[in-house]
Amino acid sequence: MSRRTIIFVLFTSAYFLSYFFRSTNAVIAPDLSAEMGLNAAQLGLMTSLFFxxxxAMQIPLGVWLDKWGARRVTPGLMTAAVLGSVLFATSSGFIQLTVGRALIGVGMAGVLMGSLKIFSRWFSPRRYATATGLLVGIGASGALFAATPLARLNQAIGWRMVFLIGAGLTAVIILTILIGAQD
Structure with missing residues (x-):
């Protein structure tokens, strides 16, 4: 597999997870309400903190990508998503849930821009639009996975385990980007 293909797969997988994480609360909200006693306002606030x-991270992100590159910035930020996902999964109340959700937002903030930055270095102008179109199309399917498949997975293993698995998958992508990508 070429280095370009590896970079494409890694960053597209990260973008898939970003879309998945941003869409999960719609499916797990009833379980969060029941288990944690959250009302609609709390669910709305918790969900909005991701966004x-x-x-907020977009402001410094461009500068960081230009200074340190996507290979460092994207996985560095994604580490916050791992921590946030673990905190969310192990939370015992509203404050932990909201902090966890915000950390996931911070962690996923650099995935799209990081992908576009590294793709601009690895794909020729003739192939860049195709690569970014595939990135967005495949990545957006993370939202599809956060619908019926997530509902079934949530029924089978629970929302806490879903977020722990999400943390594990994110950690694997972080490590493989650090090992397999070059700016």
Missing amino acids: AAFA
Whole structure:
């Protein structure tokens, strides 16, 4: 497998997880409400913190990508998603859930821009649009996985285990980006 293909697979997998994480609360909200006693306002706030943290990180992200490159910045930020996912999975109350959700947002904030940055170095202008189109298409299917497949998985193993598995998958992608990618 070529280095370019490895980079494509790694960063596209990370983007798939980013989309998955951003969409999960819609499916697990009833379980969170039942288990944690959350009301609609708390669910809304907790869910929105992913997006608020994600958006806030865009401000420094471009500078960091230009200074240190996607190979360092993207997995560095994704580490926050691992921590946030573990915190979310092991939480005992609303505050831990919200902090966990915000950390997941921080962690996934650099995935798309990091992918675009590293693809710009590894794909010719003639192939860049194809690579980024595939990135967005395949990555967005993470939202599809966060629908019926997640509902079934949630029934089978519970939302806590789903987030622990998500943390593990994210950690694997972090390590493989650090090992297999070059800016």
